[in-house]
Amino acid sequence: MNNRIYFDNAATTSLDKEVLDAMMPYLTTHFGNPSSIYSYGRETRLAVENARKAVAKILNAHPAEIFFTSGGTESSNTAITAAVRDLGCKHMITSPIEHHATMHTTEHLHDTGEAKLSLVKLLPNGHVDLENLEELLASITEKTLVTLLHANNEIGNILDIHVVGEICKKYNAIFHCDTVQTVGHYPFNLKETPVHFITSAGHKFHGPKGVGILYINEDVKIKPFINGGSQERNMRAGTENVYGIVGFAKALQMATDNYEKESTYIQELKKYMYDQLIAEIPGVRFHGDVLGNSLYTVLNVGFPKSEKSDMLLFNLDINNICVSGGSACTSGANQGSHVIKAVYPAEDTDSVRFSFSKENTKEEIDIVVEKLKEII
Numbered sequence: 001m002n003n004r005i006y007f008d009n010a011a012t013t014s015l016d017k018e019v020l021d022a023m024m025p026y027l028t029t030h031f032g033n034p035s036s037i038y039s040y041g042r043e044t045r046l047a048v049e050n051a052r053k054a055v056a057k058i059l060n061a062h063p064a065e066i067f068f069t070s071g072g073t074e075s076s077n078t079a080i081t082a083a084v085r086d087l088g089c090k091h092m093i094t095s096p097i098e099h100h101a102t103m104h105t106t107e108h109l110h111d112t113g114e115a116k117l118s119l120v121k122l123l124p125n126g127h128v129d130l131e132n133l134e135e136l137l138a139s140i141t142e143k144t145l146v147t148l149l150h151a152n153n154e155i156g157n158i159l160d161i162h163v164v165g166e167i168c169k170k171y172n173a174i175f176h177c178d179t180v181q182t183v184g185h186y187p188f189n190l191k192e193t194p195v196h197f198i199t200s201a202g203h204k205f206h207g208p209k210g211v212g213i214l215y216i217n218e219d220v221k222i223k224p225f226i227n228g229g230s231q232e233r234n235m236r237a238g239t240e241n242v243y244g245i246v247g248f249a250k251a252l253q254m255a256t257d258n259y260e261k262e263s264t265y266i267q268e269l270k271k272y273m274y275d276q277l278i279a280e281i282p283g284v285r286f287h288g289d290v291l292g293n294s295l296y297t298v299l300n301v302g303f304p305k306s307e308k309s310d311m312l313l314f315n316l317d318i319n320n321i322c323v324s325g326g327s328a329c330t331s332g333a334n335q336g337s338h339v340i341k342a343v344y345p346a347e348d349t350d351s352v353r354f355s356f357s358k359e360n361t362k363e364e365i366d367i368v369v370e371k372l373k374e375i376i
């Protein structure tokens with residue numbers, strides 16, 4: 001079915017044809033295990049190391065700081081758990097609107113008694129209250145991990161990673177930043193960014209699923225999260241996802257090369273939909289710092305409740321419009337998003353996240369707005 005409109009690019013993006021082409025040899029002829037010493041192994045080892053160098057160059061990190069993983073969830077689990085178990089963090093500070101990869105990992109470490117957990121306050125527009133973050137850090141005497149999203153995957157708010165990094169430095173805290181929604185969408189210069197861990201997943205920027213990175217700053221030494229073989233310099237055991245790694249690097253390279261053009265185009269789509277919704281749907285609300293410090297890919301909208309809007313996502317789906325109510329893992333059931341509940345506890349709307357990519361068009365927005373008018 002190719003008449004579908006896909007506005008859920010924060011959940012995942014399509015695989016770019018050029019990325020697939022770059023991956024194909026490693027799905028076919030170049031099948032060697034990178035740990036094998038003969039030529040089949042050497043060619044895949046070279047592909048993995050070239051991918052690592054390319055990724056490091058784009059992010060301005062050292063190749064030894066880049067570890068390939070299965071994606072954002074594994075990377076955050078590794079970083080947060082290591083901060084507690086290996087780096088001596090006895091306290092964790094996070095926010096109530098993190099991705100479940102962070103939220104459930106910090107809750108688990110809290111439940112097992114390995115570290116205490118504090119939640120930083122939010123400002124009315126969903127940004128992290130940085131004064132409160134400083135107050136918390138000043139009041140905690142134990143070594144602390146601060147783990148915060150760079151960009152919120154539901155409402156799009158962007159954290160000032162440099163400011164938070166400096167605050168963490170002042171209090172000697174470890175800083176993990178979930179950058180899954182920003183790597184491949186914004187330029188990074190990790191040599192100039194005071195952060196210990198960042199994460200990424202290839203499928204958020206037209207790369208393959210099931211592959212990502214964990215950046216570990218060279219000053220930090222942790223133990224592996226997954227035990228086994230000596231892959232990834234003893235840090236992440238298991239035969240490498242060679243075609244995924246090659247695809248990740250290619251997708252990141254393409255996203256970086258086309259950043260100016262694509263980000264401008266997608267930002268225009270977001271603004272166009274924002275304007276159309278205001279013009280066409282009375283009572284519409286927007287969530288987060290929508291036209292301020294916010295992802296250009298995400299527009300989170302609160303629709304006034306009506307009989308039909310109860311089934312809004314379902315009604316959009318039967319009209320071939322793919323959107324979600326929150327992060328991908330909650331969208332099916334649409335039980336309500338923990339992010340919207342935390343930022344807008346008193347609001348009674350149906351929230352929908354529209355998230356765009358280079359493949360979307362204004363014509364698609366017109367169709368979706370028309371359908372929304374009918375439904376609401």
Ligand SMILES: Cc1ncc(COP(=O)(O)O)c(C=O)c1O
Pocket residue numbers: 010011070071072073074099101149151152153178180181201210212327328
């Ligand atoms: C902000 C954020 N963090 C982490 C993840 C998890 O990434 P993955 O599903 O690739 O493990 C996602 C993906 O939904 C995300 O949006």
